[in-house]
Amino acid sequence: MTNNQEWWRGAIIYQVYPRSFFDSNNDGIGDLPGVTAKMDYIASLGVDAIWLSPFFTSPMKDFGYDVSDYCDIDPIFGTLADFDELIQSAHQCGLKVMIDQVLNHSSDQHPWFIESRQSHDNDKANWYVWADAQPDGTVPNNWLSVFGGPAWHWDSRRKQYYLHNFLDSQPDLNFHNPKVVDALLDTVEFWLKKGVDGFRLDTANYYYHDEKLRNNPPKEKVVEGSIGVRLDNPYAYQLHLYDKSRPENITFLKRLRSLLDQYPGSTTVGEVGCDFSLDTMAAYTQGKDKLHMCYSFDLLTHDASMTHIRTTMETIEAGLGDGWPCWAIGNHDVERVATRWGGNHASAAKSKVYMVMQLSLRGSVCLYQGEELGLPEAELEFEQLVDPFGINFWPEFKGRDGCRTPMPWENNKQGGFSKSNETWLPIADSHKLLAVSEQEGNRSSVLHAYRDFLHVRRAHPELIHGxxxxxxxxxxxxxxxxxxxxxxxxxxxxxxxxxxxxxxxxxxxxxxxxxxxxxxxxxxxxxxxxxxxxxxxxxxx
The missing domain is CATH 2.60.40.1180 (Golgi alpha-mannosidase II)
Incomplete structure (x- = not known):
């Protein structure tokens, strides 16, 4: 891997979901020492960096995407000392380390929110998005939560509603308050000082809301299967003009970039989800003064047609300028690509050709753990679900648990993930047959195809920079x-x-x-x- 400050251009970023990667203390939940224990495996793939999904202190209502302390490790994952060891191990293996930053919202158990909800005049009173009820007591406007229902929750102490774009236990921070922005940037710098090489920014286009709280208009046409659209969720019926992707977001991204520029070689990749995501990706990465990279949900849909791939690529290329894209075809929020794009014909051969496609496109790549094994979506019963999103929309939508089940390392009862008799999610029998140990000795396996092609890619600058x-x-x-x-x-x-x-x-x-x-x-x-x-x-x- 190159050591230049723009190492991220054309980089392969391997996403690790720590809860499901490897359980070092046999409590049924993966942890940071477990990631460190498998660092040689990650390095053997030929990737450039790892992205760690959230490991911060959290009540885990949304499994770490509800942060109650931005500058500490949740005990189930380990300690700050364990994180230091992980960083050192990764760097010794030539790997960069990126961490998930969930800046749009915190947990309702964060000290900032606990203070904010106490009164209208405390020091944190305006740190979250509060609004009075309509005269008839109803919610302030028509904004909806991604997880279903209104994006407003009544707080009886303040006698006001607060905004939550996701769970009602995930209140949105008020980015219009300069003190909030300063505090969040301080938490970012905390991790830069710890030695991280960059950040994946969760919901990077959600930070600002319309201060006038104007209603979102309806979409003129709602098409099932288009980006982010499921007709069982009313969120899809609005054109989200006022609750996200606001122009003020650019100002914050510039401040964030200014901070990262003080740490040469650090980088950002923003998650962008909206109806005009490719335009937003371009706007957020142009000019070298905002984000370094963005990825959208355009390749995380069920549309696996090569015409869709070409249209997506040509659309972003036409407006990108000097910006830079990052592409993901799978992650912790969507059905695994082997099932989503493979359908009834999921096969090792199909996983390999989609892999070559993704790794041959222009841009950087986020590669989700288990894709290199060709893992299909795990089938779970309702009683086994823990994802609130899936529980709310069952059975039309089965949630995100099927792509988050533990990584299979060996073909045995607990897949080599843990020695605990009970893991936080069950390990699919179909996954055990595709375990790392099963594929290591098979030169025709999906694992070897990934490893081999990643090394081919490094040998051809055209695939990285062209x-x-x-x-x-x-x-x-x-x-x-x-x-x-x-x-x-x-x-x-x-x-x-x-x-x-x-x-x-x-x-x-x-x-x-x-x-x-x-x-x-x-x-x-x-x-x-x-x-x-x-x-x-x-x-x-």
Whole structure:
């Protein structure tokens, strides 16, 4: 890995969900020492950095995304000393460390909120978003919570409503108050001083709200399956103009960037979810004075068509300027990609071709733990759910637990994750068959395909720094080039079960890919793509 200050451009960031990675003390919950214990495994993949999902002190109503102390470790995950050891171990392995920052909201058990709700005139009274009821006692406006129902919760002590974009135990902080911004930036700097290399910013476009509390208009058209849209959730029926993605957000992002610039080599990747996410990604990363990278939910939908991939890429490229994208096709909030995009035909071969696709696009990449094993979504019964989102919307939406189950290290009762008889979520039997130990000895496994291709990627600067130009797409086929410093790669992907034939007038010199990946071949001036295959060649100029 390079040591330059822009190491993050084209970097592969491996997301670790600590609760489910490895349990070092056998209490059934993964922890920071467990991550440290598996650092050699992470490094062996060929990734550049790890992103740790929240490990801060929390009542765990939303499993760490409800923070009650931004500058300490929850005891279930370990101690600050354990975190220091993790940082040291990662850096010794040549890995950067990024941590999740949940700045939009805190837990209702955070001391700031406990004080804020006491009265209208205490020191923290205006640190959260409070509003009077309508004359008839109803909520201040029509804003809705992502998790269902109104985004307002009545507090009997203040006799006011407070805003919560997520759970009612996650009150939104008031970014219009300069003291709040200063306090949050202090918590960011706390971790910079601890040696972290960057931050993944949860809900990075939610920070500011409209101070006039204007109602959101309805969407003109609501389409099931489009980005973030589920018709069982009323949140999808509004055009969210006033409760998020406000123009004031830019001012805060500039202050945040100014702080990070004092720590050379540190970086940010913001999560952006809105109806105009690609435009927001561009705005948030342009000019080198805001975020370094953003990713959206555009590739976290059920639309796996190569036409959708091309449209998404070309749309962001058209408006990106000097900004920089980061792409995720799976994370801790969505159904695992092997199931979401694989459907009834989920297979190792399909996981491999989607992997090559993601790692060949222009931008950085967030890779969620278990994707390198081709894990499908775990099937859970209602009684096994712990995710409040899933519990609220069952059975139409089964929540996020199916992608958060423990990492399978061995094919045994508890998957090598823990020696406890009871883990915080059950370990799927289907996952045990795909355990790391099962795939290590199989040169054709998804794990080896990831490892091998990640090392191929490092050897080709075109895939890390190059421009991208699309040549052809249909529902299951994508053809494009990556160009850097006079060198050009030709890449063709087939995500279907049928052979595909791609004629070309280019002069191509085939590249040999690792044996774990199904490869197409050149027949005169025709690229032949067997089912679930990829083809790489150098363009001879």
């Amino acid at each position: 421009d991208i130009e699309f040549i052809y797409d249909d529902e299951t086929t994508l053809v494009f080039t990556r160009n850097h410093q006079g060198k050009q790669l030709f890449i063709a992907l087939n995500t279907s079960e049928q052979d595909k034939i791609i004629p070309t007038e280019l002069t191509l010199s085939e590249l040999t890919l690792p044996e774990a990946i199904i490869c197409g071949y050149l027949d005169n001036r025709t690229v032949v793509l067997p089912p679930f295959s990829v083809f790489f060649a150098r363009i001879v100029l």
